Amino acid sequence: MSLALVNCSVIPCDGSPAIDDAVVVLDGNRIEAVDTRAALEPLLRERADNLTQHDLGGRWVMPGLMDMHVHLSLALPGPAQLASRLETDMAVTVRAYRNALDGLNAGVTFMRTLGDMRFVDLELKRAINAGVIVGPRLFCAGQAVIITGGHGFGSGSSLEADGPDGFRQAVRKQLRAGADVIKVAITGGIAGEYEQIRDSQATYAEMEAACQAAHNAGRRITAHAGSALAIAEGIRAGLDCVEHGYFLDQPTVDTMANKGVYLVPTLSVSRGEEYMRRIGCPQWMIDKSLRAGEDHLRSYQMALAAGVPMAMGTDMLPADPYDGTLAVYREVEWMVEGGMPHAAALRAATLSAAELCQVDADLGSVTPGKLADLVAMPANPLENIRALRGIDTVMKDGAIVRDGCY
Ligand SMILES: [Zn+2]
The missing domain is CATH 3.20.20.140 (Metal-dependent hydrolases)
Known part of the structure; x- marks a missing residue:
């Protein structure tokens, strides 16, 4: 079973703009794809049988x-x-x-x-x-x-x-x-x-x-x-x-x-x-x-x-x-x-x-191919930096460490 984070916005932190109504598809401990729900809908449908969708309730996702x-x-x-x-x-x-x-x-x-x-x-x-x-x-x-x-x-x-x-x-x-x-x-x-x-x-x-x-x-x-x-x-x-x-x-x-x-x-x-x-x-x-x-x-x-x-x-x-x-x-x-x-x-x-730390090939942004170290929070930290205080969901190496969505 692989995992897809859905119902979220993503701040990639690699210089590219935030993605609204986004999906992050994981392959094991790595990020396989990051895009809008519309763009990834075919992939989600194709994988429907062996992919779990994790609903982030509209949260903002960024790198750990x-x-x-x-x-x-x-x-x-x-x-x-x-x-x-x-x-x-x-x-x-x-x-x-x-x-x-x-x-x-x-x-x-x-x-x-x-x-x-x-x-x-x-x-x-x-x-x-x-x-x-x-x-x-x-x-x-x-x-x-x-x-x-x-x-x-x-x-x-x-x-x-x-x-x-x-x-x-x-x-x-x-x-x-x-x-x-x-x-x-x-x-x-x-x-x-x-x-x-x-x-x-x-x-x-x-x-x-x-x-x-x-x-x-x-x-x-x-x-x-x-x-x-x-x-x-x-x-x-x-x-x-x-x-x-x-x-x-x-x-x-x-x-x-x-x-x-x-x-x-x-x-x-x-x-x-x-x-x-x-x-x-x-x-x-x-x-x-x-x-x-x-x-x-x-x-x-x-x-x-x-x-x-x-x-x-x-x-x-x-x-x-x-x-x-x-x-x-x-x-x-x-x-x-x-x-x-x-x-x-x-x-x-x-x-x-x-x-x-010269580990940017693997870490530091929400980019396909990188390790899935992610955090999520209810508000947008690009608008108000205090949104970070609300971090309630943490993933490291593709595994959910803390889940604020339940
Ligand atoms: Zn010191």
Whole structure:
């Protein structure tokens, strides 16, 4: 029996217009055809005996969301980080898995993990891919590579290293564990008590060694980065992508646009006061975060105007309660509120993310031949981005994970 999704509108997210009164025909875990009901009626009739029609009740269908900045074992400074110090391996695994599953149910069918404890992201990826447990597709960095005392030290999700040889070896340890992408921290950040966001951390030689080790293995490399100075150096050293980009300037965004270096802006991290208070983050962290907010938004807008390729990332748990909704929906809304057109924001959360991870041949749009990772919601997110909050139906790999239609 194959499956056809009927009575829906489709937003393909590949640049083509939305299709009203659409049908999506699946062949196993892949999309076989997407078109109007009228165009596909002959196919539906021909297959009538071995095709189940799933009525989506007029919902809007788009590709599954892809969150480019997740820490499945996230434990921010405050009670969460203190508690995490006493966790056993099993406890970390259960917590990280729960976070992955909650994200999937919220419609995030793909997560790029950028620093997790004890390689829990890679272990979960193996179990999910083997069909042992249900979960989102994971694209993993393992541990973040940082300088001694650098951004994220003490979080349990990073590996300290120094000098080009140290960085090269630390990257190779991630590759040995099966990393799909490499993450380094090259400046300070919000969640570090003894550092400023602008502080340069990794040296040029360290960044260059890390980039070379990643590229030699055919992996892309991204950096947690705050200042324009460090980002410009990092790009010269070979970075493919930049996380946050709190303090960008015009020459740097121009270089990013020219070289096709991605920005994952993670706008939520500098505007989530209620979230940080609720989870008990220390006051110094809240102050630092909110102080960066204005520059962060300005940097994002500068990058947007310059045409820097962008993908959506929360740097939170995608399904974390945030600002009256979930972090992943709010992040897309922040991108729109900052000036990105609706269609571009949906693309940043799907096809652009797939391109960043070089999995766009299989994922990121509702296109015949691609894997059937889809979400559906009652309202049209091209008209009102808040429609994403209504996602109630999730399909991954051709299987319905959550069904809001009953
Ligand atoms: Zn992060």
